[in-house]
Amino acid sequence: MLTPAQQRTLDFIRQYYAREGFAPTLAEITLGLGISSKGSMHKQVQALAEAGAIHLTPGRKRGIELIDEVESQALTIPLLGRIAAGHPIEAIPDQENLNIAEFLLGPGRFALLVQGDSMIDAGILDGDTVIIRRQETADDGDIVVALIDDESATLKRFHRRVGNKLELAPENKSLRPLVFEAHRVRIQGVLVGQLRTY
Amino acid sequence: MLTPAQQRTLDFIRQYYAREGFAPTLAEITLGLGISSKGSMHKQVQALAEAGAIHLTPGRKRGIELIDEVESQALTIPLLGRIAAGHPIEAIPDQENLNIAEFLLGPGRFALLVQGDSMIDAGILDGDTVIIRRQETADDGDIVVALIDDESATLKRFHRRVGNKLELAPENKSLRPLVFEAHRVRIQGVLVGQLRTY
DNA sequence: GAGGATAGAGAACATTAGGAGAACATTCAA
DNA sequence: TTGAATGTTCTCCTAATGTTCTCTATCCTC
Known part of the structure; x- marks a missing residue:
C-alpha cells in the first residue's frame, strides 16, 4: 500500500518514463514534484523499491526500472477489419486481434x-x-x-x-x-x- | 453484516482509493461523509476491520487497506460512480468494479x-x-x-x-x-x- | 422506562510521514 | 584521467494523522 508521496512519485516516474523513454534522476523527480531535497526523495524511491513498485540498481544513474503490472491477461476479440459505408469490409493486415485490456486497463x-x-x-x-x-x-x-x-x-x-x-x-x-x-x-x-x- | 454507517464509510473509502491511489485519512472520511469527529470515525473503521471488510495497520497514516476479492483482477477496473455535471460523483451501490470481459466479450x-x-x-x-x-x-x-x-x-x-x-x-x-x-x-x-x- | 446497540462530538496525546539540507561516495562521459 | 552529475547516508524538524478518552443522543426491543 503506497503512501500519497510514494504514489505521486511513482506516477511521476511513470509519466517521465513514458515521455522520455528512460528513468528520471532523483533531482528531476524532486523538481517535478516541487520538492527541494533529493535526500528525502531517495527515501521515497527506496520505499517504492521495497514495496515492489519499482526495481533499483544501486549507485547507477537513472537506475530506476518500472516493474510491469500483472501481465494483462489475454482479453482479445477478433478484429475483422474496417467498415466504411459503401465499401466491402477491408481487412487490416497484421492485426487480427484487438487486445481490450491493453486499451482500457x-x-x-x-x-x-x-x-x-x-x-x-x-x-x-x-x-x-x-x-x-x-x-x-x-x-x-x-x-x-x-x-x-x-x-x-x-x-x-x-x-x-x-x-x-x-x-x-x-x-x-x-x-x-x-x-x-x-x-x-x-x-x-x-x-x-x-x-x-x- | 455491516451497519448503514459502516457501509457508507466503506463505500467512501473504496471510491477515494480508486480515485487517489491511496487510502483516505480519518479526517478526510469524516469530511466526505459530513461528520465532524475523527474519534467516532476511528471507531467505525475499527469495526470495519473487525468485520473483515478492510485491513488496518495500526498507527500508520492512511493505514487502511481494502481486502480484494482477488478473482480476475486483471480484467476489472474500479467503477467510481456516476458523474453528472455539477454534482459530486455519486457512488453506485453494489457495483464497485466493472468487468470489462463480460462487458464486451x-x-x-x-x-x-x-x-x-x-x-x-x-x-x-x-x-x-x-x-x-x-x-x-x-x-x-x-x-x-x-x-x-x-x-x-x-x-x-x-x-x-x-x-x-x-x-x-x-x-x-x-x-x-x-x-x-x-x-x-x-x-x-x-x-x-x-x-x-x- | 431500562438497557443495549449505534452514531457522533470533541479534547488531549503520541507517532508517523514527508521533507530540509549537509557531507560524502560513486558513476560516466568527454 | 578527471570533474560534473548523480546516488547515498546522515541528522534534524514539524505538520499531519492515528489513538484513546469521556460525553450525548437516538433508536430499538423487551
Whole structure:
C-alpha cells in the first residue's frame, strides 16, 4: 500500500518514463514534484523499491526500472477489419486481434458512468462509461474529470486561459463553457477511453 | 453484516482509493461523509476491520487497506460512480468494479473499426471500434452490419418497410436513408458495444 | 422506562510521514 | 584521467494523522 508521496512519485516516474523513454534522476523527480531535497526523495524511491513498485540498481544513474503490472491477461476479440459505408469490409493486415485490456486497463485508471448530454458532440452519450487515468495536470484540449471547489465533479474539455484561469467546455452546442480561477479547479484525471453497450 | 454507517464509510473509502491511489485519512472520511469527529470515525473503521471488510495497520497514516476479492483482477477496473455535471460523483451501490470481459466479450462477437461519420449522431465516430454479435436477423431499430448485394458492407440502423423492403438509415442529418429490397440485404450482425481510446 | 446497540462530538496525546539540507561516495562521459 | 552529475547516508524538524478518552443522543426491543 503506497503512501500519497510514494504514489505521486511513482506516477511521476511513470509519466517521465513514458515521455522520455528512460528513468528520471532523483533531482528531476524532486523538481517535478516541487520538492527541494533529493535526500528525502531517495527515501521515497527506496520505499517504492521495497514495496515492489519499482526495481533499483544501486549507485547507477537513472537506475530506476518500472516493474510491469500483472501481465494483462489475454482479453482479445477478433478484429475483422474496417467498415466504411459503401465499401466491402477491408481487412487490416497484421492485426487480427484487438487486445481490450491493453486499451482500457492500466495503472491508475478507473471508470465513471456518464450522466447527461454535456459531452454529446464528442460522442460521449448519457449512460456511457468513460475510462479515466488519474493525473493532476492536463494538456490544453484534454477531456478531464475536474472537481470544482472540492465539491462538484464534471467531465469537460480543458483549456487554459489568460490570467491563471481555466475553461471547462462542454461538447454540446446548447451549453456554454465555464471559466474558473485555477485554484478552484482540481483535475482528477484525463479521459483515455470510452465504451458503451447496447 | 455491516451497519448503514459502516457501509457508507466503506463505500467512501473504496471510491477515494480508486480515485487517489491511496487510502483516505480519518479526517478526510469524516469530511466526505459530513461528520465532524475523527474519534467516532476511528471507531467505525475499527469495526470495519473487525468485520473483515478492510485491513488496518495500526498507527500508520492512511493505514487502511481494502481486502480484494482477488478473482480476475486483471480484467476489472474500479467503477467510481456516476458523474453528472455539477454534482459530486455519486457512488453506485453494489457495483464497485466493472468487468470489462463480460462487458464486451462473448460468443460470436467480433470487432470492426469504423471509418466515416455516417453514425455520428448515434455517438459512433470515425475511428471508433464497434463490437458486433454475429446474427442474421435483426429487430426493427437495431444498428446492424449489413452486406448489400453481397458486396458492400455498411453499419446502419435497421428498419422494416412495407412491401418486403428494408431501410438502412445512417445517423447523420446530412445523409439520407437507403431503402432496399429485402433479398439484396444480408445482415451479418448487430451492434452490441462500442469503444474508443484517446 | 431500562438497557443495549449505534452514531457522533470533541479534547488531549503520541507517532508517523514527508521533507530540509549537509557531507560524502560513486558513476560516466568527454 | 578527471570533474560534473548523480546516488547515498546522515541528522534534524514539524505538520499531519492515528489513538484513546469521556460525553450525548437516538433508536430499538423487551
